[in-house]
Amino acid sequence: MTTTMIDRLKAAFSAFRGGAQEGMQTADLVALHNDYIASLTGGLTPKRLEALLRAADEGDIVGQHTLFAEIEDRDEHIHAELSKRRRALLSIPWRIEPGKASGKRAEAVAMAVREQVEAIPDFEDVILDMADAIGHGFACLEIEWSHDGSRHLPAGLHHRPQNWFMLPLHARDGRAGTLRLRDNTPEGQELWGLGWIVHKHRSKAGIFARAGLFRVLCWTYLLKQYCRGDFSQFLEIHGLPMRLGKYPSSASDEEQKTLLNALRMLGSDAAGIIPEGMEIEFKEAARGSEKPFMAMHDLCETGQSKAILGSTLTTDTKGVGSQALGEIHNEVRLDILASDARQLAGSLTRQLLAPLAYLNEAVTDPALLPRFVFDPSRPEDLEKLAKSLPELALVMDIPTRWAHERAGIPMPEEGEAVLARKDGVTKNDPAAPDQGDPAEATAALAAEAGDDPRFPDQDAVDAATVPDAVLTALARDMLAPILAEVEAGVAPEVFLGKLAELYPKMDTTALEELTARVLFVGELWGRLSAQAEAVPTAGAE
Structure with missing residues (x-):
């Protein structure tokens, strides 16, 4: 034991005997007792956040992306909303199409590359890992190549954290976006050719460091964590x-x-x-009340949902929304989904399909390179499509393939069995009744009614007018759910919030049937009038 240490012990013992160290040293340090608030944010403060973002703008992106990873780990709402947006990509069907060059060669290359992509283990996870770029602005997947005979195939694509990468000094302006591996050198280690998929996703406009969605979310994250800390303190003293x-x-x-x-x-x-x-x-x-804290907390989460999904009703209706309103807002999210899918498909085409076509199919012509395509369109409502297609087919030529795509029903392969009606009549059955020419059918219907198709009887048209009493009765039946709420004395603000819920309960069957009949009669008389003007009568010849 050295002399210096003995001297320290003597001084400490003297202070202890003098009573200077009675109690606990931390008892008077009130600030230390509130450190759990800082722990909620990982020590993040507005000043430190601003410094991290400014450093990223100047090219040092490591601290920013370390923070972004912590935000998703600590904020369950941000994690859930981003997970929704990423996993929505898994619901979109994808295909690999031939390149711009037409012919059997392009089709053969596309088919071969598709087989190779389907052989990649857990390819759905690859899509999810690439979608991590939505928040960060980029995502890097390292390709582990293997050999299958004469073919080079990915044995796996491994996601690497964003804070493993850096911008070299010559690209610190943030615009080039040339990523390199961190190896404790100013320039970093250049990424191997054909060794990586680097998906750069633009969730917002701006330089490379600002392209990620977390740049929008980090401030609401910080405010929400401070709000949670203040709310915890309030709960400790409330009622005391x-x-x-x-x-x-x-x-x-x-x-x-x-x-x-x-x-x-x-x-x-x-x-x-x-x-x-x-x-x-x-x-x-x-x-006091918890309402100010909850209002601030909900305001932050509402803003986060809008930034990630483009809406809030797909997340939480708070008791005033409905399925119908949620579907309307979901359409906004589908626009964002289509944008995500388009950007993802571009990176897969350039950085996965092109290497496979080059290595395994010896493709050097860019026109032969296959394309990765997502199809974010949703099938039409089959009931509505079944009603509208027969009527539209009377006035326009509709491609069969288009109808199958809109219905979400694949075209039958050659020789494949197809569904048939139980009465044995199929679409192309020779025994099916021939509808004939629509104009001839119209004239025949009018003749059966005892009218000359060239001279429609205006009195008959006037007599066919629907009485007001009938329209009033049909409207009353259709609006019955709304009228019931009004008669029950529901408050106006509550009534407006329930309108979307009442809409699916409105029975429009009778009104739709009457409208269809009126339209049919109008079209019928219109055709007859046109024929009367075009065909001269016997007395006029």
Whole structure:
């Protein structure tokens, strides 16, 4: 034991015997007791966040992406919303199409490359890993190549954290976006050719460091974590009376500390001691409400949902939304989904399909390179499509393939069995009744009614007018759910919020049938009038 250490021990022992170290050293350091608020944000403060973002703008992106990873780990709402957006890509069917060059060679290359892509283990995980670029602005997947005979195939594509990468000094302006591996050198290690898929995703406009969605989310994240910390403090003191200690003017500093410690113990242990002559008074219990904290918390999460999904009703209706409104807002999210899919398909085409075609199919002509394509379109409602297609087919030529695509029903292969009606009549059955020419059918219908198709009877048209009483009755039946709410005395603001819920309950069957009949009659008389003008009568010849 050295002389210096002995001297330190003597000084410490002297202070201890003198009473300078009674109690605990941290008892008076109130700031340290509130450090759990900082722990909620990982030590992140507005000043530190601003410094990280400014450094990223200047080319040092490591700290920014380390923070972005922590945000998704710590904020369950951001994680859930980003997970929705990423996993929505898995619901989109994809295909590999031939390149711009037409012919059997392009089709053969596309088919071969598709087989190779399908052989990649857990290819859906590859899509999810690449979609990590939505938040960060980029995602890097390292390709592990293997050999299958004469073919080069990926045995796996491994996601690497964004903070493994850096921008070299010559690209620190943030615009080039040339990523390199960090190896403790100013320039970094250049990525191997054909060794990586680097997907750069532009969730917003700006330089490379600002392209990720986390640049929008980091401020609401910080505000929400501070709000949670303040709310935790509020819950600790809510309902407890304020404790006020009084000491005589002659009290020493040590006696004042003793009184303060007693007040703190009353707040947690409900017990404490104070010197004689001092007093503790209990004032009115601490008041307040959780509403300001929850309002701030909900405001932050609403903004995060809008930034990630483009809407809020796909996340939480808060009791005033409905499935119908959620579907309307979901259409906005589908636009974002289509943009994500387009960017992802471009990276897969350039950095996965092109190497496979070059290595295994010896493709050197860019026109032969296959394309990765997502199809974000959704099938039409089959019931509506079945009603509209027959009527549209009377006035326009509709390609069969288009109808199959809109219905989401694949075209049958050659010789493949197809569904048939139970009465045995199929679409191309020779025994099916021939509809004939629409104009001839119209004339025949009019003749059966005892009218000359060239001279429609205007009196008959006037007589066919639907009475107002019938329209009023049909409208009343259709609006029955709404009228019931009004008659029940529902408040106007509540009624407006329930309109979207009442819409699916409205029975429009009778009104639709009447409208269809009116339209049919109108079209029928229109055709007859046109024929009457085009064909001269016998007396006019």
